[in-house]
Amino acid sequence: MALDIKINFDEDNNYWLVKPIGEVDIYTSPELKDKISQAVGDKKADIVIDGKELEYLDSTGLGTLIGILKMIKDNNHKIYIRNLRANIRKLFDITELDKVFVIEE
Amino acid sequence: MALDIKINFDEDNNYWLVKPIGEVDIYTSPELKDKISQAVGDKKADIVIDGKELEYLDSTGLGTLIGILKMIKDNNHKIYIRNLRANIRKLFDITELDKVFVIEE
Amino acid sequence: MKSDVFKLTIPSKPDYISVARLTSSCISSKLGLSIDEIEDIKVCLSEACTNALERTDEINITFEVTKDQLIITVDDVLLPENDDEKMEEIHFGILIMKSLMDEVNFSEKGVEMIKYLEDGLHEKEKEL
Amino acid sequence: MKSDVFKLTIPSKPDYISVARLTSSCISSKLGLSIDEIEDIKVCLSEACTNALERTDEINITFEVTKDQLIITVDDVLLPENDDEKMEEIHFGILIMKSLMDEVNFSEKGVEMIKYLEDGLHEKEKEL
Ligand SMILES: Nc1ncnc2c1ncn2[C@@H]1O[C@H](COP(=O)(O)OP(=O)(O)O)[C@@H](O)[C@H]1O
């Protein structure tokens, strides 16, 4: 599969931990959106995206993350993103989305 | 690189051990031919091809092996081929070259 | 259902045949073919390109995906006529294509190689 | 020196953009570009294809390799005009292309993206 998504609720820290494994592009981003929407529909909370095994992301992935942020920001929840590869991290700088999401080094 | 070739003379058993690593196609087979020709030019002996890390081979590789066999067969030397992947092994059966080379299971 | 058509043109240089090979393996894996079938398609496409290489400046390849077939055409691929020694590799190439594909048709234009997709599609459906 | 031209046409479906991406990365790696540069080219080509997707039945891509440039063209890629919310992703896509490629030119036909090859060629020469 081009994308595999692991989502678990971290009870200790009270956030959704999302691990996308593979490529997020126009073909796979709807699935990412669906899965996270469903999670935050069940329980509104912060979201931590672990980018360790995220091999590819483009504007459709960025748009997806913005869409998800809109679902949770009314409750002052945030999206934290960590372990991004340099090539993907760069896209957040280019689009200035490093100011919208909390990018952790 | 698309192809890396390791050639060593096995003093104990008196043969050239050739390990092609990667892909043998029309682009890389001249290099394989050159390296083995040089070896058997230095010292005529049997040749053992270890196909363990041979990822791809096609008709140009088969032709190359035949060319090399011609260089050594006057001295009754042979080419032994071992550890072939099933997909490559199949090509020797199709072309009946399994009768020309000594394919070891 | 309209079929999906991919077209690829590469410069006629030995170094670039691996580009065609990789593209063929990517398209084949999208169709849910097995690893063995993908390897077979890669080698057959390479054989066709290698055959065309000296006859043209650019190698034209099409991949047509219908409901139950993957049809690959490569222009400027010929059956060898005279039987000199240099023809041995070309014969091997054609033998490989004919053995590994379900149908191989030569024409004035080039070669058409067909792989039936039934098994592959079943596998993909099972996955879903 | 004549330039090398690759042409790729894919059906206009989201699933197939990864085929174009992989082909671009294979061509780029043949030119001796660094892994970072290859990743940049992959994402820019994807952005162009994603942009073209809803405007055409087939996406036409060319890769032209000259002595010192890789010139990628994708037809049917447009700069967005009206600024509704759905345009956000398209804007990001264009921002990414303009930031990661050395030159980006829009025309009636589509987009032309250029990557300078000097460093890459040096690297390849060093290897030899
Ligand atoms: N509720 C939360 N929502 C979002 N991020 C959090 C939350 N709690 C912690 N984090 C982030 O997760 C990171 C590590 O926290 P934690 O998961 O507790 O440790 P670790 O994963 O290293 O065991 C911190 O950098 C912090 O920013």
Ligand SMILES: Nc1ncnc2c1ncn2[C@@H]1O[C@H](COP(=O)(O)OP(=O)(O)O)[C@@H](O)[C@H]1O
């Ligand atoms: N002189 C030779 N020329 C070619 N093949 C040989 C020669 N000697 C041994 N072999 C082949 O190599 C295989 C293993 O021999 P050897 O290298 O001595 O053992 P191993 O590699 O298992 O330590 C045997 O199957 C044999 O066919």
